[in-house]
Amino acid sequence: MRYAISSRRTVNIWPGFVDALAALLMVIIFLLLIFSIGQFYLSDALSGKEKTLIKLDRQVVKLADLLALEKTTSADLQETVGELRAQLSSKSRKNELLQADVDMLMEMRDQLEKDMANFVTKLHENDATLRAEKEVSAKSLAQIEILNRQVKALREQLGTVSKALGLELDVETASIESLAERLNVALAEKAQELARYRSDFFGRLREVLGENPNIQIVGDRFVLQSELLFESGSADLGEKGKAQVKKLSETLNSVASSIPDDIEWIVRIDGHTDKRSINTKEYPSNWELSTARALAIVRYMVAQDVPAKRLAATGFGEFHPLDNETTEEAYTKNRRIEIKLTSR
Numbered sequence: 001m002r003y004a005i006s007s008r009r010t011v012n013i014w015p016g017f018v019d020a021l022a023a024l025l026m027v028i029i030f031l032l033l034i035f036s037i038g039q040f041y042l043s044d045a046l047s048g049k050e051k052t053l054i055k056l057d058r059q060v061v062k063l064a065d066l067l068a069l070e071k072t073t074s075a076d077l078q079e080t081v082g083e084l085r086a087q088l089s090s091k092s093r094k095n096e097l098l099q100a101d102v103d104m105l106m107e108m109r110d111q112l113e114k115d116m117a118n119f120v121t122k123l124h125e126n127d128a129t130l131r132a133e134k135e136v137s138a139k140s141l142a143q144i145e146i147l148n149r150q151v152k153a154l155r156e157q158l159g160t161v162s163k164a165l166g167l168e169l170d171v172e173t174a175s176i177e178s179l180a181e182r183l184n185v186a187l188a189e190k191a192q193e194l195a196r197y198r199s200d201f202f203g204r205l206r207e208v209l210g211e212n213p214n215i216q217i218v219g220d221r222f223v224l225q226s227e228l229l230f231e232s233g234s235a236d237l238g239e240k241g242k243a244q245v246k247k248l249s250e251t252l253n254s255v256a257s258s259i260p261d262d263i264e265w266i267v268r269i270d271g272h273t274d275k276r277s278i279n280t281k282e283y284p285s286n287w288e289l290s291t292a293r294a295l296a297i298v299r300y301m302v303a304q305d306v307p308a309k310r311l312a313a314t315g316f317g318e319f320h321p322l323d324n325e326t327t328e329e330a331y332t333k334n335r336r337i338e339i340k341l342t343s344r
Contacts, residue, residue, distance in 0.1 A: 117323060117325060121322055218322075221338045221339065222338070222339040223339075224336060224337045224338075224339070225332065225333075226293065226335040226336055227335070228240065228241065229244060229337060230296075233278060233289070235289060235293045235295075235296050237297070237300055245297055248301070248339070249305070249306050250304070252301070252306055253304075256310065264343055264344040265310065265341060266309075266311065266312050266343075266344045267301075267310060267339060268312045268339070269294045269298055269313050269337065269339060270314045270337070270338040271290030271291060271292075271315045271316065272318070272320060272334060272336050272337070272338065273290050274321070274332075275318040289317075290316055291313065294315055295313045297313070297337065322336070
């Protein structure tokens with residue numbers, strides 16, 4: 001019994017222990033194998049990564065070189081830009097100076113053009129005065145020519161009579177020449193007398209109409225701006241216009257009563273417009289408008305007892321301006337009515 005119990009307690013564990021150790025050894029060998037394989041692949045991967053890092057380092061070096069080159073280029077460009085800006089600033093100052101010179105030259109040109117326009121205007125005024133004097137002179141010369149023909153006829157008649165009566169032709173010729181001289185003097189006196197009446201007429205007219213910048217005496221003409229008499233684009237005399245023309249008519253009647261009957265005189269009313277075109281049903285052009293305005297003044301003067309035979313209406317349109325500029329001031333100056341006392 002005791003032996004049986006002792007047999008049972010004595011158990012041999014070494015085979016199991018050996019098996020466990022063998023199994024553990026196999027596990028360790030397997031793990032070492034796995035570790036070796038992993039180490040191999042890890043070393044290979046690390047080697048590839050290192051190559052990649054070396055390659056990246058090289059690229060970084062290249063990029064650093066490129067960046068340094070770019071910085072150098074950028075610095076050069078900045079320096080170039082600075083130089084260009086300095087040149088631009090210098091050229092801008094030069095351009096400003098040149099522009100100032102150009103502006104000064106343009107002002108001088110404008111002033112010269114204005115002076116030239118004023119000179120041309122005065123030249124036209126003098127030319128108009130000269131033409132008027134030439135007209136009077138031409139009429140006087142025509143009358144002198146008629147008188148000369150009459151004198152010649154008288155000479156022939158006197159020659160015949162002197163032969164028949166035995167008179168001395170030299171004495172008669174001297175008398176006829178003296179008569180011709182007296183006639184010439186008389187004609188000149190008539191022209192001077194008409195000029196005196198014109199001056200008197202303009203003087204009285206200036207007193208009646210008063211000092212007004214829109215009323216001027218230019219040469220042998222009395223000039224009124226159209227705005228004093230008419231609305232824009234119209235040939236109907238307004239109330240203010242009628243008042244001005246009435247004063248003109250009264251002054252003319254007072255002067256006309258003192259002009260001798262043997263002086264053939266008329267008052268010429270000339271209408272002028274600016275060069276801006278008008279195209280209405282009533283006035284197709286500036287000619288019609290300027291003529292209609294002159295006629296309106298003449299008709300109203302006739303209604304104020306001015307003899308119709310002493311009046312003449314003329315329209316010049318835009319073709320005889322006082323100022324050739326294209327400004328509102330020039331247009332206003334050119335829209336006018338001119339009144340002229342002259343011989344017929």
